[in-house]
Amino acid sequence: MQTLKIENLKVAYGGAQILHGVSLEVNEKEAVAVLGPNGAGKTTLMRAITGLAPITGGDVFYQEESVKKMKPYQFVGKGIMHCLENRRLFSEFTVKDNLMMGAYALNNKSEVEKNLETCFEIFPILKERLSQISQTMSGGEQQMIAIARGLMSSPKVLLLDEPSVGLAQIVKEKIFEGLDKIKKQGVTILLVEQDAVMAMGIADRIYIMESGKVVLSGSRSEMKDNPYVKNIYLGIA
Numbered sequence: 001m002q003t004l005k006i007e008n009l010k011v012a013y014g015g016a017q018i019l020h021g022v023s024l025e026v027n028e029k030e031a032v033a034v035l036g037p038n039g040a041g042k043t044t045l046m047r048a049i050t051g052l053a054p055i056t057g058g059d060v061f062y063q064e065e066s067v068k069k070m071k072p073y074q075f076v077g078k079g080i081m082h083c084l085e086n087r088r089l090f091s092e093f094t095v096k097d098n099l100m101m102g103a104y105a106l107n108n109k110s111e112v113e114k115n116l117e118t119c120f121e122i123f124p125i126l127k128e129r130l131s132q133i134s135q136t137m138s139g140g141e142q143q144m145i146a147i148a149r150g151l152m153s154s155p156k157v158l159l160l161d162e163p164s165v166g167l168a169q170i171v172k173e174k175i176f177e178g179l180d181k182i183k184k185q186g187v188t189i190l191l192v193e194q195d196a197v198m199a200m201g202i203a204d205r206i207y208i209m210e211s212g213k214v215v216l217s218g219s220r221s222e223m224k225d226n227p228y229v230k231n232i233y234l235g236i237a
């Protein structure tokens with residue numbers, strides 16, 4: 001079943017057209033990656049999906065219902081959790097506080113406990129560091145908090161904007177191992193990434209965005225064999 005459908009989406013800031021009619025689909029329990037260079041409009045796309053960027057045309061459907069007019073805070077209740085670019089942690093608060101803030105919309109205590117256990121399974125370091133102040137955690141650990149906080153809301157869909165940016169290879173691998181576990185638990189993932197190799201490790205399908213347009217899309221295996229993707233995104237001559 002189709003979970004998210006983005007249809008001919010256009011976004012403009014003032015007079016500047018940023019997205020020129022982007023269409024993409026994410027099926028239930030799929031992981032889909034959007035790759036593209038700086039300034040391609042990847043963050044704008046993610047923000048437009050959850051009502052944070054001004055849509056000037058096209059539509060966004062979640063489970064076949066238009067969500068274009070929904071307010072940003074309404075998405076969590078629908079099961080769509082957007083982990084924004086740059087983590088956005090409450091940096092003066094502990095790891096535990098940050099995680100619990102992700103669960104603010106849940107009333108069921110046992111669900112919160114269960115989600116916390118899931119976070120510990122996915123990123124075990126968090127369990128050891130629950131009382132540490134978030135800003136004293138390493139960059140990679142802070143990214144783990146941001147993803148885990150997203151999971152605390154019991155999402156059906158997780159939107160992730162560059163989870164591996166600025167991290168060393170070994171840390172990126174840990175983050176992506178975690179994302180793979182999240183995927184295997186049945187969470188649908190839409191991921192924006194600049195590290196094409198990492199993204200292709202978990203994505204079932206991939207879209208390439210350049211200058212506010214989708215220029216290429218396909219399954220992981222199709223994209224791995226595509227000469228343009230190999231050359232520009234995977235650095236294989």
Ligand SMILES: Nc1ncnc2c1ncn2[C@@H]1O[C@H](COP(=O)(O)OP(=O)(O)OP(=O)(O)O)[C@@H](O)[C@H]1O
Pocket residue numbers: 013016018036037038039040041042043044045194
């Ligand atoms: N709030 C805004 N006001 C005006 N222009 C904006 C705004 N947000 C983004 N833009 C412009 O939209 C374009 C796309 O930016 P966006 O952040 O979506 O790119 P990106 O693909 O996420 O890039 P990166 O890989 O560097 O994160 C850029 O030219 C940017 O300057």
Ligand SMILES: [Mg+2]
Pocket residue numbers: 042043044085161162
């Ligand atoms: Mg971005």
